[in-house]
Amino acid sequence: MERFLADVERRAFRIARLAVGDRDDALDIVQDAMLRLVRHYATAPENEWPMLFFRILRNRILDHQRRGSVRRRVLAFFGAPADPDDDACDPVAASPAPAADGPELRTTLGDAMSALETAVAALPARQQEAFLLRNLEGLDVAATAAVMGCSEGSVKTHYSRAVHSLRATLGEHWP
Numbered sequence: 001m002e003r004f005l006a007d008v009e010r011r012a013f014r015i016a017r018l019a020v021g022d023r024d025d026a027l028d029i030v031q032d033a034m035l036r037l038v039r040h041y042a043t044a045p046e047n048e049w050p051m052l053f054f055r056i057l058r059n060r061i062l063d064h065q066r067r068g069s070v071r072r073r074v075l076a077f078f079g080a081p082a083d084p085d086d087d088a089c090d091p092v093a094a095s096p097a098p099a100a101d102g103p104e105l106r107t108t109l110g111d112a113m114s115a116l117e118t119a120v121a122a123l124p125a126r127q128q129e130a131f132l133l134r135n136l137e138g139l140d141v142a143a144t145a146a147v148m149g150c151s152e153g154s155v156k157t158h159y160s161r162a163v164h165s166l167r168a169t170l171g172e173h174w175p
Contacts, residue, residue, distance in 0.1 A: 001038060001042055004046070004049050004053075005034050005037075008050070008053060008137075009030065011136050011137060012030045012033065012053070012054075012057055013026055013027065013030050014136065015132050015136060015137075016029045016030050016061055018117060018120055018128065018132070019061045019065070019128065019129075020064055020065065021121070029060045030057065033053060033057040034053075037049065037052060037056055050137065050139065050143065051143050051146050054133060054137060054139070054147040055146070055147045055149075058129065058147060065125075112170075115169075115170055116166070119165075119169040119170055120132070123166070126148070126150075126154075126158045127158045127159070127162035127165065128162065129148055129158070130144060130148065130155050130158035130159040130162060131158075131162035131166070133147055133148070141155050144159075
């Protein structure tokens with residue numbers, strides 16, 4: 001279980017950070033998802049862990065987004081300003097690059113990754129989820145459907161729309 005969690009930690013953080021937009025909230029969500037997996041499914045077959053983990057992660061993200069939505073409505077009702085965004089350091093982005101990378105390549109790749117993250121964050125939630133689970137996590141259509149709680153046809157539709165949207169948005173970075 002420890003090996004699985006270590007392997008999935010960074011990718012889960014990136015998914016959560018893209019979904020909620022806040023580093024600290026994303027770290028809390030990932031930690032909570034990991035704890036829930038260990039507490040409730042440690043005895044489950046190892047081949048089911050990815051599907052279970054990403055289902056838990058998805059539910060934690062949705063819970064966070066729902067709480068944020070309610071909080072914003074309450075604050076708006078009372079005329080309170082929303083919290084400012086925290087531009088804290090991203091541990092994934094701060095990780096060292098391979099020594100063979102030159103500054104020009106790092107700049108180009110950094111710009112492309114920044115554009116990709118922005119474009120993925122702008123996708124509708126279901127398209128974003130399908131794209132991240134399929135590409136970042138490498139889940140197949142059936143496992144993605146199980147995590148998302150929808151049919152395989154819906155996964156294919158969401159994924160296709162996400163890819164077309166990203167291609168249109170990122171044409172200058174990835175022709």
